[in-house]
Amino acid sequence: MDLKTKFTPQSWPEHPEAATVEGKNKVLGFWIFLGGETVLFASLFATFLALKNKGPSGMEFSTQNLFELPLAFIMTMLLLTSSLTSVYAMYHMKNYNFKAMQGWLFITVLLGLGFLGFEIYEFTHYIHEGFTFTQSAFGSSFYTLVGTHGLHVVIGLGWIILLMLRNAKRGLNLYNAPKFFIASLYWHFIDVVWVFIFTVVYLMGVIK
Amino acid sequence: MSHDVHVEARNEAEYQHSRRKAGQAMRNQVTVFAVMIFLTFIAFAAVQAGFSAYLVVPLVLLFAGVQVGLQLYYFMHLSEKGTGIMQFFIYSGALVAFTMVLGFVTIVWI
Numbered sequence: 001m002d003l004k005t006k007f008t009p010q011s012w013p014e015h016p017e018a019a020t021v022e023g024k025n026k027v028l029g030f031w032i033f034l035g036g037e038t039v040l041f042a043s044l045f046a047t048f049l050a051l052k053n054k055g056p057s058g059m060e061f062s063t064q065n066l067f068e069l070p071l072a073f074i075m076t077m078l079l080l081t082s083s084l085t086s087v088y089a090m091y092h093m094k095n096y097n098f099k100a101m102q103g104w105l106f107i108t109v110l111l112g113l114g115f116l117g118f119e120i121y122e123f124t125h126y127i128h129e130g131f132t133f134t135q136s137a138f139g140s141s142f143y144t145l146v147g148t149h150g151l152h153v154v155i156g157l158g159w160i161i162l163l164m165l166r167n168a169k170r171g172l173n174l175y176n177a178p179k180f181f182i183a184s185l186y187w188h189f190i191d192v193v194w195v196f197i198f199t200v201v202y203l204m205g206v207i208k
Numbered sequence: 209m210s211h212d213v214h215v216e217a218r219n220e221a222e223y224q225h226s227r228r229k230a231g232q233a234m235r236n237q238v239t240v241f242a243v244m245i246f247l248t249f250i251a252f253a254a255v256q257a258g259f260s261a262y263l264v265v266p267l268v269l270l271f272a273g274v275q276v277g278l279q280l281y282y283f284m285h286l287s288e289k290g291t292g293i294m295q296f297f298i299y300s301g302a303l304v305a306f307t308m309v310l311g312f313v314t315i316v317w318i
Contacts, residue, residue: 011217014226031294035301042305046312054318073252080248084241087283091234095227137318188283192276198248199272203255207264 012096016177023178055136063205072202082111
């Protein structure tokens, strides 16, 4: 079958991401990668928990006086909502509705950019207060953990934007359907990591 | 690459049936989303209310676990058939993750 085969909603398979061997392997391989990512983030979480509020003696910074819950709450809502909008995008992908899929992906990207904006604001705010990467062991572990997540958001946004641009005129086919699908898996995984960050870093951080 | 694919157009009844199924699945996803928002809200509210750490910490960790489970099984489709190997991989990662975090919070002191 030619890659450029045109489909109709009737002939489009129910699971387009798994309709080809390549698609199946991509999804499976991506879960192996996500298993590895879990370990990567676990090492950063473990380091943060071990070094939290530790550093040079007489350090004035602690999670209790740094973090502000309203900001973490807004960021959580943005990322959680963007997770739902990418579910909507995949719903339309399975219905062979390319335009609607692109539309929902666009909203996902906007929400992701909003999240990123708040994160940059948060980091610059801390740095202006004197809490920097090199200020303490606590600072290093905090910026490494939350910054690695932020980097994942940047990569995820770049990935989705590139897919949208590259396939803008192509429409959907069995070649790019798995690509969209795993990009959305990646985006959900970013939200999974954020759930632990807002719980372990922010919520457990402000508890006295 | 996709030479092994055999695609047939479904008849109208089959098509309508699968569209209805997909629509139902999407409504379930929105319900799952509402539950996740609710859990997040309760977690933030419980911390903000300033209850005892012995109550709040287990509560927010439990809510995070539930929320991640919902994300994996519904948003990332692990509840569908034929995802056994994928679950094996992600649970292997989770096992290493749990051991590592447990080790660091119990035996590292500075």
